[in-house]
Amino acid sequence: MFDSKARHPLSPPTPDPLPHLVYESMWDLFVAIGDLWQLTDDPQQYRLRFRTFLENRISLDPLYASYYLGAATMIAELAAQADVNAAYVLIFFNLNPKNLEYSEDMMTVIRDHVAFEFISRRAALGSFANFGAKAYQGYMAAGANFPDQPAPYRTAEGLK
């Protein structure tokens, strides 16, 4: 169904895997989105697609490996000052009640290229449904428009 992957000229055909600790840190950040927004969808169902997403982002733009490494490093540094939840609250909500020290420049990079993209991806993988819709920009599990089957989105009822 899909063509072979596009990749940046500097990316190898098979991308180098992220260091395990970096990957786990990114996964924890992704999972934290559900905790912070009280989302009821189980993030474990997204784990494989999340890994693919990281690989694809790095393959298209090798700088992303550095973004993810930088994010993991920053989260570890922030957590060392207080706790990891305080780090997540600072990254996602820009709230800093514990007066954590950090680089504004680096935080901007982490938010733009890591945290906000994780939010967009998480919402599209299924979290959007917490807010009442059946389909969403980027949601791919709804299915097609089969004859005589329910539509893969909410439909109007009883129209002429």
Next chain:
Amino acid sequence: MKVDTLIIGSGVVATALTKRLLEHTPHMSILILEAGHRIKTKDFGIWEAFQVTGNWPFPKIYDLPYPERNSAGENRLIGESTQDPAAFTLYQGRALAYGGSTNVWGGWTFRRKPEDFYLKTNTGQGLDWPFDYDALEPYYCQAEDYLAVSGDSKDTSVPRSRPYPFHEFPYSYVDQPVARAMERLGISYAHLPIARRGVSKVPSTHAPCQVTGTCDYCPFGARFVACDYMDDFRRWNDYPNLDIKLGAVVMTIRMATKRRAAGVVYKETATGEMINVDADRVIVAAGTFESPKLLLRSTSKEWPDGIGNDTDNVGRYLITHPYMIYAGSLPDNPEKMQWELNFPTMVSRYFDTQEEQAKGKYVLVNAPNIVAQSVGQMMINGWDHAKIDRAITGAVPISLHSMVEIFGRHENRVTNYHKLNHLGMPEASIYFKCDPEAMQRIQEIGGVVKRIFEAMGGTYEAENPSVNSWRCDHAASTCRMSKDPKDGVVDGDLRIHGTDNLYVCSNAVYPNLGAINPTDTVTALAFRLGDHLNAAG
């Protein structure tokens, strides 16, 4: 190099025409010359990047904006049209790439109505088409099969002899309040026919739409894109004499005699080399702007003002659709209507009738993007769950989109500009000034929309509606069809008046647009031209 058929442009016309010609004569030699390059479609990584950033991944396939004080830009708006608030731009409209503007089209696939072929007879404006709806109807069926249209075959507002290849997408939840309001006001509505592949018993190499909500870059190719179909056409068939050259800017058409084209000269942009190609026939399928520009710069002693331009019609009568977004709001949204699709499912052609033709027919389309921001964007804004809930269930913006027919004027035109754009193509000079009557019509439509919004329990927020864009991807009429050579550029077979083997097939040949998107019709015209050429041998 010598070929049987040379096609300039690689959009939907080129793919449909090539298919028709080669299925009839498999060993015919066909060369397609495309100025642009290939972009990578159906790539999952690119799709993911588009989904999370919202950034269209291939901005270089667009024209640049017009020049500004600190930006060189591309193309020129000239004369008093530069002062017109309704001035339109090529920027972010058409796509200059393999597959043409289908790389970025919305896929709305309306048929013209029978009265659209008789504008002159019915209104005194413009020209009638040289043939009527019935002559094109079988080709509409073929076009809808080719474009993989999902539509309501029971909709009899436009006559049809065959069902759509795929059944209609059901009305979405956001259609409900608009439809109820229209019912109360006696305004009819229908399913919007859309080029999104569905599911049927007919085998296909193409995937069905899975409503990913990211139609601008479909990860499956479920929305028709001409280059995907051309690639598949070549991959799954054996046509040894079909060739496509990208990065090939056709500079001029060479004439052997006044009546016969000999071939073209194109510039290979990678090397700058000028290359001659001889052809038994030449099809100009380069869109509404590039087709007339090519004819105008193809001068010779036989055609001193450009091919087909002895009557000064090439490049003139430029028209397009003003596209309006009429904004309003609902006081609350308890059912949590949201943006679930990236294409509309409902249209009203109630005002797209012969009775409205003289003032300008129009359509109303219910946009799917209710609620100003996506859930993801609200989360990025730092809103918590409760605030997002309040934003969704509270007052929400609504909008109805509209396109209205405007009429061709001799002074509105496109010509060549002496500079080259980023692809090495001659830039365009455009003169376009909108009739005051059209602007008045846009205000009138706003009055209708206001009644609909009020019937929904909402408010209308555009007391002075303006044109959101002059859709250059709908532009037309610059090489219009005519029975009489003095009135137009091509005849009813799309052959340039006064020539034997030179054709134009694009929106450029439309004598008028009607109120609806042009792609279904131009695809039908391509199949019709294919049958004509096959019969001619």
